[in-house]
Amino acid sequence: GDAFLALWKTDKRTFLCHTIHTVIACALIIQHSYSSYETDVKVNLRVKLAISAGNLIFAPIGTGIDMNYVIFGLPVIEAKAAESVCTSGEVKLTATAWGHCYSRNYDHLVHEDGHVTIRSILYDPHESDVTKPFLGFGNMIRQVKKPLNNIENLTDYLCDSSKSISAMDVIKKNEALNLRKTILLAEERNIGSEIRKFMIRPVLTQIDAHQPLEYLTEMRQVSILFITLKPKDCSFPQLITIVNNSYQITCEIVYKSMGCVNKIILFDKDVMILVIFGLRGFKHESEAQAALKCAYNIKKSVSALDGVQEVSIGITTGQVYCGVVGHPLRREFTVIGAIVNKAARLMCGFR
Incomplete structure (x- = not known):
């Protein structure tokens, strides 16, 4: 299955219990809307949701134009552990997150392992009247199901500052951007050049050519490298150094071979890197051969790093x-298909 990591930031003006309540409400809405979602190809998707809380480490990695970032810490590890014992349709809290909640506000079940399953919300902690029952998700669900017509062309405005837009479009744009205020902040600080360092090169090429990003959508023959490296037991600062060094070496080898580093994921101290050969602008005849050579060089170089215990790589080619x-x-650029899953299984199966 696929996994998403969503974060809610809490500042000094916000009670952590209120933030966790917002996350619980969001999780219940997701389960209400998509707990058993039938796709166009008649496949039922089921959702498991786990919630944790605490301090995280955000660490930029890489150098030059090949930057990325990792987010990790105890809450990520605990959330992963809680998700592993979830069943489809459940919303489960870790003991750490539950410790910040008022139990009377929720219909819940406490398990022997300390995890807590949330069935429903009884009272809203934001209400001044603590005896007032929770009124439901009506407004929030309507907002979730609201069509995206107002913002579907928003990326054109963001990517092309030379495009003139009307006063009404400016108002619509600002209303839409309020859904994600960090974009407004990025515009105010004019940090577009810094953000470019974190974007995959085919996307940058498309943006620089003032072409819609939808033009990148296609079925394509590619070669996939799924890399996992297992660091030795170490502190979080040491782990950042290991991940950064591994990422820089991987990027250098990959781009010399006309490939693209698409993702880096850090879960439970295991590092996973997704590399793609054959994307638009990086296509060449011997990409499968280049992928094999690249994998060999990555394994050899990264395995030699101090602090790296094990490196495993799965390689596949296909549509x-x-x-x-x-x-x-x-938004993000990604690849989806059976060969991506197969590369991941090969990576895990031959460690």
């Missing part, structure tokens, strides 16, 4: 869906 996916305000 995949390539394209930009996600909400107009939170």
Whole structure:
């Protein structure tokens, strides 16, 4: 299955219990809307949701134009552990997150392992009247199901500052951007050049050519490298150094071979890197051969790093869906298909 990591930031002006309540409400809405979702190809998707809380480490990694970031810490590890014992349709809290909640506000079940299953919300902690029952998710669900017509062309405005837009369009744009205020902040600080360092090169090429990102959507023959490296037991600062060094070496080897580093994921101190050969602008005849050579060089170089215990790589070639996916305000380039899953299974199966 696929996994998403969503974060809610809490500042000094916000009670952590209120933030966790918002997350619980969001999780219950997701389960209400998509707990058993039938796709166009008649496949039922089921959702498991786990919630944790605490301090996280955000660490930029890489150098030059090949930057990325990792987010990790005890809450991520605990959330992963809670998700592993979830059943489809459940919303489960870790003991740490539950420790910040008022139990009377929720219909819940406490398990022997300390995890807590939330069935429903009884009272809203934001209400001044603590005896007032929770009125339900009506307004929030209507907002979730609201069509994206107002913001579907928003990326054109964001990517092309030379495009003139009317006063009404400016108002619509600002209303839409309020859904994700960090974009407004990025515009105010004019940090577009810094953000470019974190974007995959085919996407940058498309943006620089003032072409819609939808043009990147296609079925394409590619070669996939799924890399996992297992660091030795170490502190979080040491782990950042290991991940950063591994990522920089991987990027250098991959781009010399005309490949693209698409993702880096850090879960439970295991590092996973997804590399793609054959994307638009990086296509060449011997990409499968280049992928094999690249994998050999990565394994040899990264394994030699101090602190790396094990490196495993799965390699496949075939047709995949390539394209930009996600909400107009939170998109990413990805590849989807059987060969991606197969590369991941090979990576895990031959460690």
